Amino acid sequence: MDYSNMFRLDGKVALLVGGASGIGEASAQALAANGAHVVVADLDGEGAERVASEITTQGGSAESRALDLTDAAAVEAAVNEIARQHGRLDIGVSSPSINVRKPLLDYTQEEFERVLRVNLGGTFHLLQSAGRVMAGQGRGSLLAFSSVRSQVVEPGQSVYAATKAGTLQMLRGLASELGPRGVRANAIAPGVIDTPLTAPIRKNEAWYDAYAQKSVFGRWGKPEELAGAVVFLASDAASYITGTILYVDGGWTAVDGRFTPPL
Template sequence: MGNYRELLDLTGQAALVVGAASGIGRASAEALAAFGARVALADRDERGLEEALKAIRRAGGEAEAKPLDLMAPEAAEEAVAWTLERFGRLDTLVSTPAVNVRKPLLAYTDEEVDRVVDLNLKATLRLLRAGGRVMRERGSGSLIAFASIRALVVEPGQGVYAATKAGILQLVRTLAAELGPYGVRANAIAPGPIETPLTEPIKAHPEWYRAYAEKTALLRWGKPEEVAMAVVFLAAPASSYVTGTLFLVDGGWTAVDGRFTPPL
């Protein structure tokens, strides 16, 4: 029988996590480090980045941090080059940054469309492209991009956001097809309602907050660390035959058709 514990061991690997200052990005970086990876943290939030770095080091992990504005055209290449400089390799790349402008599609301005598309789709592609080139040359690696349940289901006010998240899924599927022959895997993760600083404003609206919880099969919001374990799996040898997929971590949101329970 094989040693299945070793399938989650990331010792010797190096990972780049962009968006590591808070929320799901920070939890992902901490989880990767906990399983043995050396982690390069990147984010434009310098204070949050420093706190994340200290937390990983306090826990005995190995990490470095770099302030990064992913909207800069050269940022993706810089982040990948910096990771290689620090750790000499890149085994896993995790892209989490995203933005949303909540309003009806008919009310969207061109500037607002550009804001959402430029970060969520174009900047994510630049990052995946930069990491993918390095991994293709090396002959192995795991690209992980964050999509959303909005890649599959929508609600009023999230149309452009949903379109970018569906686009990320298609980018990942294409990368899986194009890079698979080189030993590189590409997958997307689709979180449901997760309690992070970005979703904090929803708590100010109890009905909205409760409605999201009740849309899940588990009747609750998720935590960043529950998503982070999906990142660990997709980075680890345990997922060596997994590529081109959308990994749902949504508490059953997309499986549940409403919350009404009919008399059976």
């Protein structure tokens, strides 16, 4: 084992959907910095192009494409085209999510279906299409973003939490099905991260501060602090890791955090 290179991704091809901003953007940058050729895909095609351009300007290897993760046919076509063009697909990452924060009893049918369509349906499309390619080539690493909400919930997060728990279980099932064919599948669970998804919380100082104090570090996480988890699980350093969830939550799920007793 060459321990000095176990995290390197040289020669590998990665498809990262949701790479135009936030955690996806940071992850794309990190994958490229560690040697992967990264296909930066996003519904925001111009944003994806910007990120890919930044990567190449910095000496990395990247390309971009506009992609709607909720369009099953488009996802399948994109995955197959990338595999044909490069002769392989080693890493597939699904990062997009949306959230409608409101009590379950107030949810409309349209809101319910929209959150499921993006968070669970979109992830399904990528995992299925990329999983088929990887199973055929006998290797690969599939990653999707779950959340601490897959384990702990607060008012207004019921539907979002259900999709994140579903993402975790879908990956676990996929790990059991594709492991014998050399493909790994894992979830990453962020805590509260400063991204466009959490922008509404920043507008409420009390809400923002409460989330910061839930972390043992007393602050929110940054998108780049998720990138290491992506590189690790994508790399050969994680060659015996599948069907699991890696928490990057600042201790959110480990510590009660409501009261410090007088010890």
